[in-house]
Amino acid sequence: MVSDFETQLNELLERAKNTKSPVNATFGETNINEYNKPSEVWMNDVQIFYENYLKTHALADRIKPLLFHRKYSELVSCLTSISKDRKFIDKMNGIQEVAVPKYLAKGIPQYDVFISHANRDKEDFVEELYQAINKLGINIFYDKDVIDWGDNWKNKILEGTKKSEFAIIVISKNFFDREWTEKELAEFLSRQNRNGQKLILPILHNITLTQLQEQYPSVADIQAIESKKYTCDQIAIMFARQLIKRLKSI
Structure with missing residues (x-):
């Protein structure tokens, strides 16, 4: 059974595939605020996800400043790495390693x-x-x-x-x-x-x-x-x- 942690992590990564990276200047007739809105919402959700789950992860110290400076691509990269961290995922799923003599x-x-x-x-x-x-x-x-x-x-x-x-x-x-x-x-x-x-x-x-x-x-x-x-x-x-x-x- 997939936990809430895994479900939310997978959803964030799936959304990232369909969300364009934010830009810092206007271009053409496109309204920059409207263009950046999906990525801003995504980063807000990552902030919530971080507060709920990621403060004890090895990448926590790296993620916190990325959220502050709104570094979209780097945040995607960090979440991708976390999705491959089976040990941390098992921990969040309540699965604990038991040392057997x-x-x-x-x-x-x-x-x-x-x-x-x-x-x-x-x-x-x-x-x-x-x-x-x-x-x-x-x-x-x-x-x-x-x-x-x-x-x-x-x-x-x-x-x-x-x-x-x-x-x-x-x-x-x-x-x-x-x-x-x-x-x-x-x-x-x-x-x-x-x-x-x-x-x-x-x-x-x-x-x-x-x-x-x-x-x-x-x-x-x-x-x-x-x-x-x-x-x-x-x-x-x-x-x-x-x-x-x-x-x-x-």
């Missing part, structure tokens, strides 16, 4: 979600689900994208289970009794039980709750959804809501 940084999740699934379910469901979540700009551990040529895929997967905020587990008959799907599930169950924080988000894909209870009784008490009842876009939005709730609680 190196010994804690390793514990910060690298991925928003790990999609655990059987390869046989990729074609008819998982790939579409991945694309729907990815469209929302969510950082996903998805084996096809994360594991590169030459990687130790077992180590990569285990690393992903440790560095993901959530795990969407697509549970189907294809998921049952597969060494690595069960290993992933065991890792996530262990983390969830150890941390006491919601982690596992099960999706039942072409199986019933009874089948889940028979195969994985430890997962049966976790609220699940059924793939047949929702589109992939709907599931992606549901996950985004879970992620937002988590971020708000931090």
Whole structure:
């Protein structure tokens, strides 16, 4: 979401593109006051903008005399520079940098979600689900994208289970009794039980709750959804809501 600060800054720069620089002498039949009026109004608005937002910016000491001497072109140049100052913009948007000690940084999740699934379910469901979540700009551990040529895929997967905020587990008959799907599930169950924080988000894909209870009784008490009842876009939005709730609680 764009803040009032960014909105006003962008509007001032956009207006500057269509405003002629002021002149100091009459020329031809043109009335100089009328000619200079748009640029004068623009500089008045920059003065207000400066008073509201820019007094703490590194260019503040340069902008103040430019406003006093009505240096239009130089003011445009300063505002252009400020529009590229991402650190200051983030500050005005209320986004603060948090210094994290190196010994804690390793514990910060690298991925928003790990999609655990059987390869046989990729074609008819998982790939579409991945694309729907990815469209929302969510950082996903998805084996096809994360594991590169030459990687130790077992180590990569285990690393992903440790560095993901959530795990969407697509549970189907294809998921049952597969060494690595069960290993992933065991890792996530262990983390969830150890941390006491919601982690596992099960999706039942072409199986019933009874089948889940028979195969994985430890997962049966976790609220699940059924793939047949929702589109992939709907599931992606549901996950985004879970992620937002988590971020708000931090």
